[in-house]
Amino acid sequence: MPDDAGRIALLEEHASAALISDSLPLRANLSVLENVAIVLQYRQNLHYDRAADLAWTLLGRFDQTGCAFKRDPDLDSNERFIARLARALILPQPIILIERPGLLLPDCHYPSFLEATLAAVEDLYEQCWIVDYPWNEPLYAPR
């Protein structure tokens, strides 16, 4: 990816992919659990209890049920990332795009964190693309 214009063009080209990006925040007045469950409630008309159970199970796969009842301002960057990923993956996706992980996970060694997190849910997506600047390419192992 040559520059920022390239990144934007790539995102536009794959507009139907599930995007995890700093520009797509959680709903601030909903808890993490509600943010994830609402996708099932809205798209599959599931009752809240059933949708929340599924959301809880997914958060459990990331070992992050501790943040289920927190709202966005109370989350640390790792929890916020997991919440956004869970929202994107609560319905299985063919492609997920993680845009600029360094912006989403500023306080941890994010390549290894991403590797472990994505491995926990690899049955929920077919491809995961990490959209980052070319100078960060050495950070990622080929998947």
Add this chain to the structure above:
Amino acid sequence: MTSDSPTDFFTRFGASLLVWLKSWRAVSRFTAVAIVEALSPSTYNSATRSVVLKQIYFTAWQILPRFTLFSALLSYVLIQIVVDTARNFGLADYALEGVIRLLVLEVLPLMTALFVALRSGAATGTEVVLMNIHNEIRAMEESGIDPLRFELIPRVIGGVISVLALTAVTSALALLFAYFVVYGLQYWNLPDFARVMAHIFDLPALAILWAKVLAFGLAVTVIPITEALAAPQKLFFAPIAVLRGMVRLFFVLMLIEVLSLALKYI
């Protein structure tokens, strides 16, 4: 120092007129969409129902005890004033009709709408403008959730139901107080009371009352939301959008009230 030429003046006037007309077009369009969506069964799913319920809870249920108490007190004081004044002028026979027309048809619906506007209209406007600024609306779209159907229309539905419900509760209380103040603590004047009620609440009066309260309910949510959505995605525009929404809402509520008065009495 230079003074503006007439051309500059008319250019500026035309530009501001266009902005004004565009914002009213947005309000009208959103109102029409809200009415159509509210009447469409496909709007209602598990997610939207939960937002409607939350909106009713925060707009009507949470404030019900205090608002009922306040409106009961206000109704009692106004009924006493009108009834005593009517008696002093030898118009006691008209006191009941006068007080019910004043309270149930005019004061209580307007007061309820103003109260809901101040409490929930401002909060809704602020929340929607912040959602818009923080890109939460686009984030919902990316998750396959239609923000109009999930976040905005349910608030309008909840707002309308809340205004209707609060108006009904306060009006029922006012009727009760009016009966007891005029006739005292006894029940054998119920037929007289029913006759006066039938005289006041004829079909046109009921139709106008329903239309007015529905219009109030729509206005208290639609106007703040439309202004919030029209604001640029910059944080410093948030207070401006809320302020504009509230000022426009006040004028619309007054306009609805004046129109209903004109329809009834002119």
